Amino acid sequence: xxxxxxxxxxxxxxxxxxxxxxxxxxxxxxxxxxxxxxxxxxxxxxxxxxxxxxxxxxxxxxxxxxxxxxxxxxxxxxxxxxxxxxxxxxxxxxxxxxxxxxxxxxxxxxxxxxxxxxxxxxxxxxxxxxxxxxxxxxxxxxxxxxxxxxxxxxxxxxxxxxxxxxxxxxxxxxxxxxxxxxxxxxxxxxxxxxxxxxxxxxxxxxxxxxxxxxxxxxxxxxxxxxxxxxxxxxxxxxxxxxxxxxxxxxxxxxxxxxxxxxxxxxxxxxxxxxxxxxxxxxxxx
Numbered sequence: 001x002x003x004x005x006x007x008x009x010x011x012x013x014x015x016x017x018x019x020x021x022x023x024x025x026x027x028x029x030x031x032x033x034x035x036x037x038x039x040x041x042x043x044x045x046x047x048x049x050x051x052x053x054x055x056x057x058x059x060x061x062x063x064x065x066x067x068x069x070x071x072x073x074x075x076x077x078x079x080x081x082x083x084x085x086x087x088x089x090x091x092x093x094x095x096x097x098x099x100x101x102x103x104x105x106x107x108x109x110x111x112x113x114x115x116x117x118x119x120x121x122x123x124x125x126x127x128x129x130x131x132x133x134x135x136x137x138x139x140x141x142x143x144x145x146x147x148x149x150x151x152x153x154x155x156x157x158x159x160x161x162x163x164x165x166x167x168x169x170x171x172x173x174x175x176x177x178x179x180x181x182x183x184x185x186x187x188x189x190x191x192x193x194x195x196x197x198x199x200x201x202x203x204x205x206x207x208x209x210x211x212x213x214x215x216x217x218x219x220x221x222x223x224x225x226x227x228x229x230x231x232x233x234x235x236x237x238x239x240x241x242x243x244x245x246x247x248x249x250x251x252x253x254x255x256x257x258x259x260x261x262x263x264x265x266x267x268x269x270x271x272x273x274x275x276x277x278x279x280x281x282x283x284x285x
Contacts (some may be wrong), residue, residue, distance in 0.1 A: 016125040020261040020270050023117060024051040024100030024180065028090035031061040032108040040074040043106060043114045048121070051100045053077045055093050058084035071283050078283040088195030092188050101260045104177040112174050116215050120177045129211040130182050130255055131203050133168060134175030138214035156236050160197055163244035164204035168212055172196045172236070175215055179255070182208060187248045194239035201243040205250035 025043055029036055043052060054075050056064050064080065071078045079093055091105060102124055106114055116134065123129035137154070157171040176199055186202040188195070203210060260266065 016122065017259075017261045018048070018118075018125070020266055021102060021121070021125060022049045022051055022100040022261075023121065024053060024098040024103045025106050025114070025117075026091060026094030026098060026103060027052065027054045027106045027108055028057055028087050028094065029054055029059060029063055029067065029108045030057040030084060030087075030090075031059045031063055033059070033061045033063045033066055035110045036063060036108045037066060037070070037074075039106070039108050039110055039114075040070060044074055046114050046117050048117060051076050051098070053079070053094045053097055055079045055081065055090040057081045057086070057090040068283065076282075080283065080285045082285060086190075086192035088188070088190035088192050088198070091195055092190075095183055095188070098180055098184070101180055102177060103180050103183050105174055107174045111218055113216050113218070116175070117177075119213060119215070120175060123211040123213075124177065124179060125261075127255075127259070128209065130208040130253070131176065131178040132211045132213060133170060134173055134177075134215035135168070135170035135212050136173060136215060136217040137169045138212065156197070156240065159237065160200055160240050160244075163240060164201060166200070166204055166210065168200070168210075170212070171200050173215075178203070178208075181256075181260075182206065182253050185253060186250050189247075190239060190243075192235065194235055194243075197236055197239045198243045201240070202250040204244075206253040208253060209255075 027036075027039070027043075032039075040052070040054075043050065052075050054067055054077070056067055056078070058081050067075065067078055077097060079097065081090065081093070095103060102121065104117060104120065106112065112134070120132045120134055123132050137150075153170065153172045157168055160166075160171040161168055173196075176196075178199075182203075186199070186206065188198060188202065190198040
C-alpha cells in the first residue's frame with residue numbers, strides 16, 4: 001500500500017489513528033454531470049487519507065467524459081458500467097475494489113456533506129463500532145422538503161428494525177461507514193436501492209456493532225434530479241423481507257484484536273517519510 005506524502009493531517013489532538021487509517025470513499029454515479037465535479041472537490045477537501053473510487057453506472061448525460069478528466073487527480077480509480085445496472089450494483093463493484101481500512105458510501109448529488117466523514121469515523125477508530133450510520137432524523141440541520149418521502153423512510157426503517165431487532169432511526173441513509181474486512185465478507189446481491197435494507201440486514205446478521213450519529217442533509221426535489229421514487233419504496237418492502245428471511249445470511253463477525261491501522265507493519269510504514277507521489281488513478285470497465 002502506497003502512503004501519499006500529504007496524508008499526515010490530524011483532525012484533533014487526541015490519540016486516535018487519524019494519520020494511519022485509510023478511508024475508501026465509494027461514489028456511485030448516474031447522470032450527475034451538474035454536481036459530480038463539485039462533490040469530488042469537496043471530498044478531496046476532507047483532511048483524511050482517502051482512496052476515492054467512482055463507479056459510473058452507464059451515464060448518458062456527459063458525466064462519463066467529465067469523470068475521465070479527473071482520473072489520477074480527484075479520482076483514484078474510475079470504473080465504468082457499460083449499461084445502467086442500479087445503485088446496488090455500482091456499490092458492490094466499488095466495494096470489491098476497495099483497499100482502504102474503512103469504506104463509506106458517498107452519493108454524487110450533493111445531498112450529503114463529506115466534511116462529516118471524521119464524525120462518522122471516530123467511533124470506529126475508538127474501537128466502539130464496526131459500522132456507523134449517519135442519520136438524517138437525529139436532529140442535524142436539514143433542508144425542509146418532501147414530507148411524504150420522510151414518512152416513507154421512517155416506515156421502512158421501522159419495518160427493517162422489526163426484522164433486525166435494531167433501533168435505527170434512518171435505515172435508508174446513504175452514509176453507511178463500515179470496516180472493509182467486514183463489508184467484503186457480507187453476501188450482498190441487491191442491484192438497485194434495495195442495497196440499503198440489504199446492508200442493514202447483513203450487518204445485523206453479522207452481529208456488527210453499529211453506531212448512529214446525526215448528520216446534516218441538503219435534500220433535493222425531483223425537479224432538481226432526485227431519482228428514488230415510490231416504486232423503489234415498494235421494492236424496499238420486498239427487500240426487507242427477502243434479505244432478513246430468505247437466502248444466504250451473513251456469518252457472525254468479530255473485529256480482530258488489533259486493527260489494521262494499529263499493526264506493526266502499518267506503524268513501521270507510517271513512521272518512514274515517503275517522497276514518492278500518490279499512485280496514479282486508473283479507469284476500468
